[in-house]
Amino acid sequence: MTTRRIIVEPRGLASLGLTLAVPAASVLLALIVGAIFLALTGNSPGEVYVKMVDTAFGSQRGLSETLISATPLILTGVAAAVAFKMLVWNIGAEGQFIMGAVFAAGVGIALGSGTPALIAIPVVILAGAVGGAFWASVSAVPKVYLGVNEIITTLMLNFIALNFMYYLIFGSSSPWRDPEVSQFPSGRPIPDSGRIPEILDSQRLDYGFFIAVAFAILAWFLISKTKWGFEVRVVGDSSDTARYAGIAVPRKFLGVFLMSGAFAGLAGSLYVAGPVGALDPRSLDLGLGFTGIIVAALARLNPVAVVPVGILMGALNNAGPSLQSIRVPAATVEMLQGAILIFAVAGEFFIANRLRRPEKKPQPVAAAEGGEA
Amino acid sequence: MNESTLILTLFAAIGLGTPLVFGTVGEIITERAGNLNLGVQGMMLVGAVAGFWATFNTENLLLGVIVAMLAGAALSVVHAFASVTLRVSQIVSGLALTIFGTGLSSFLGETGSEPLVGEPSKATFEPILEGGLADIPILGPLVFGHDIMVYVSWITVAAASFYVFRTRMGLSLRAVGEDPASAESAGVNVARVRYIHIMIGGAFAGLGGAYYSLALVPTWQNEPIGQAGWICIALVILASWRPSRALFAAYLFGAAERIQFTLQTLGEPWSNVPSNLLAMLPFILAIVAMLALTSGKRARFLGAPAALGLPYFREQR
Numbered sequence: 001m002t003t004r005r006i007i008v009e010p011r012g013l014a015s016l017g018l019t020l021a022v023p024a025a026s027v028l029l030a031l032i033v034g035a036i037f038l039a040l041t042g043n044s045p046g047e048v049y050v051k052m053v054d055t056a057f058g059s060q061r062g063l064s065e066t067l068i069s070a071t072p073l074i075l076t077g078v079a080a081a082v083a084f085k086m087l088v089w090n091i092g093a094e095g096q097f098i099m100g101a102v103f104a105a106g107v108g109i110a111l112g113s114g115t116p117a118l119i120a121i122p123v124v125i126l127a128g129a130v131g132g133a134f135w136a137s138v139s140a141v142p143k144v145y146l147g148v149n150e151i152i153t154t155l156m157l158n159f160i161a162l163n164f165m166y167y168l169i170f171g172s173s174s175p176w177r178d179p180e181v182s183q184f185p186s187g188r189p190i191p192d193s194g195r196i197p198e199i200l201d202s203q204r205l206d207y208g209f210f211i212a213v214a215f216a217i218l219a220w221f222l223i224s225k226t227k228w229g230f231e232v233r234v235v236g237d238s239s240d241t242a243r244y245a246g247i248a249v250p251r252k253f254l255g256v257f258l259m260s261g262a263f264a265g266l267a268g269s270l271y272v273a274g275p276v277g278a279l280d281p282r283s284l285d286l287g288l289g290f291t292g293i294i295v296a297a298l299a300r301l302n303p304v305a306v307v308p309v310g311i312l313m314g315a316l317n318n319a320g321p322s323l324q325s326i327r328v329p330a331a332t333v334e335m336l337q338g339a340i341l342i343f344a345v346a347g348e349f350f351i352a353n354r355l356r357r358p359e360k361k362p363q364p365v366a367a368a369e370g371g372e373a
Numbered sequence: 374m375n376e377s378t379l380i381l382t383l384f385a386a387i388g389l390g391t392p393l394v395f396g397t398v399g400e401i402i403t404e405r406a407g408n409l410n411l412g413v414q415g416m417m418l419v420g421a422v423a424g425f426w427a428t429f430n431t432e433n434l435l436l437g438v439i440v441a442m443l444a445g446a447a448l449s450v451v452h453a454f455a456s457v458t459l460r461v462s463q464i465v466s467g468l469a470l471t472i473f474g475t476g477l478s479s480f481l482g483e484t485g486s487e488p489l490v491g492e493p494s495k496a497t498f499e500p501i502l503e504g505g506l507a508d509i510p511i512l513g514p515l516v517f518g519h520d521i522m523v524y525v526s527w528i529t530v531a532a533a534s535f536y537v538f539r540t541r542m543g544l545s546l547r548a549v550g551e552d553p554a555s556a557e558s559a560g561v562n563v564a565r566v567r568y569i570h571i572m573i574g575g576a577f578a579g580l581g582g583a584y585y586s587l588a589l590v591p592t593w594q595n596e597p598i599g600q601a602g603w604i605c606i607a608l609v610i611l612a613s614w615r616p617s618r619a620l621f622a623a624y625l626f627g628a629a630e631r632i633q634f635t636l637q638t639l640g641e642p643w644s645n646v647p648s649n650l651l652a653m654l655p656f657i658l659a660i661v662a663m664l665a666l667t668s669g670k671r672a673r674f675l676g677a678p679a680a681l682g683l684p685y686f687r688e689q690r
């Protein structure tokens with residue numbers, strides 16, 4: 001064993017304080033890194049951050065828009081959290097989100113205005129889940145039955161879904177496209193009976209936010225409180241242990257993969273049935289799937305913690321475009337979010353391990369073993 | 374399709390494939406060390422803006438290329454630190470690099486009182502031969518008609534191939550990627566080998582990005598590379614971790630990218646194929662290739678480094 005200045009040893013279960021402190025520190029460090037880049041390029045970090053807080057939380061309208069932005073992020077965050085917990089590397093929430101939106105808008109348009117809202121709204125929302133799960137299955141089935149790496153297939157399917165949506169709206173006269181508008185192609189509006197109602201008359205925020213929170217709690221319940229969820233966690237910790245315990249690993253894997261896709265698809269349906277009201281590429285092409293991965297990582301893969309983290313990321317997304325009014329690029333937000341993810345993932349090291357200095361007079365054998373207390 | 378259309382398509386495929394060659398060879402070298410870096414897209418974008426910025430201020434292409442490579446390598450150190458030193462998930466760390474790099478690239482292009490966005494490059498890569506050998510029918514343009522970076526990419530492929538399979542360092546590299554514990558027993562510093570090759574991968578990704586901003590799309594715009602970085606990650610598998618195959622895989626995808634324009638020039642009925650569907654082609658090709666090459670038992674013969682994606686714990690040996 002070579003001499004080392006710092007000894008790293010695994011920590012058993014991290015304290016609650018630590019599991020809260022590390023994500024908080026990740027955000028803080030990301031803000032510092034962002035401030036450095038802002039200052040180096042001649043911007044005022046203070047002004048930028050004040051503007052962001054003000055836009056996201058400073059008014060009723062700002063708060064409403066923040067929660068609207070948070071709604072899909074909560075669900076793509078849940079999608080990533082349940083998948084990553086079981087080491088299902090579903091990087092395709094983006095595409096599953098889009099296909100969820102395509103399915104939901106399609107069903108909403110097909111149902112027409114004659115269907116009662118009590119039936120139409122749940123059907124439209126669930127159509128999104130089906131769309132997302134279907135798109136996930138394109139990667140999940142080859143993964144589970146043929147061993148084809150899901151990272152690359154889910155990634156590629158993101159761009160196929162994106163171009164498919166473009167095709168539906170820009171490249172064809174599909175039922176998704178608004179036939180009334182010929183100048184600038186846009187999505188055909190979903191009839192009001194299929195739209196999720198708004199909470200207040202004055203703001204755009206609709207009940208979709210609460211539906212997203214309910215689904216996050218449902219995901220937490222499934223993972224933490226059911227036998228199925230217990231088996232899933234066993235598989236995530238060690239697939240060997242799971243096999244010895246008689247758990248059908250491939251089926252669990254498939255189930256989690258499809259569930260992850262369904263949550264991402266729900267994000268899509270809440271988006272089109274909520275604030276947007278149509279399959280509109282201009283408001284859907286937002287990188288919400290990737291941001292969901294940040295949400296999940298910062299929430300440490302806990303579906304309930306995803307809710308506050310989703311609101312935080314929604315606030316950032318909401319604040320981004322407003323920075324242009326003080327001549328700061330909206331991309332500042334993406335840079336900050338990337339930095340948050342870097343620190344959040346690095347922070348996992350400090351949650352999993354304890355660092356200490358070697359004792360002054362090390363006993364050769366005991367020092368190498370460590371971690372007995 | 375007449376002869377000149379075919380030549381034009383192949384010629385364009387080589388041009389469009391060149392940044393993919395750099396990115397893919399770089400990622401092959403990184404993955405050969407057992408490290409999966411999903412940050413290629415981010416490193417390419419940072420390379421693209423850094424190279425453009427350097428050339429914009431100096432009118433010097435060589436300096437642009439060097440700065441792009443340094444920027445890509447610098448960003449990759451973040452991933453190296455997280456995945457090698459801290460041993461956290463390589464997948465999430467790489468994704469973080471991509472998100473951060475994408476944001477940083479757009480931010481740097483738009484910030485300041487005189488932002489780069491919309492500015493044409495002060496210098497661009499041009500074909501090095503006009504007339505002469507480049508006028509030979511068919512082979513002339515395809516072999517002699519390119520700018521210098523295409524030839525640099527060919528040299529890179531040959532050099533990377535030689536390095537990985539024929540040198541002592543290459544042997545250490547492959548040993549670390551296959552069986553880090555044994556490599557360490559044989560006196561190889563696993564962490565150092567991984568750091569170095571993650572940085573080499575970052576440098577080549579940066580170079581690939583700069584080829585977009587200094588040759589293919591020489592006016593600064595946000596995300597000028599399309600999805601090239603993601604494509605490179607798929608190409609590594611298609612090339613089965615061999616630099617020489619990366620060249621052909623990259624040109625195949627270059628051709629898939631070009632096919633939209635080719636069909637337009639062919640007129641009816643070819644020009645009626647919707648461009649949005651054609652834009653899917655490279656991604657569909659990648660999935661089909663994955664299914665064909667890595668389904669079931671076939672994956673074993675592909676030659677993926679055995680320790681790819683796994684963190685190495687020296688203490689647990």
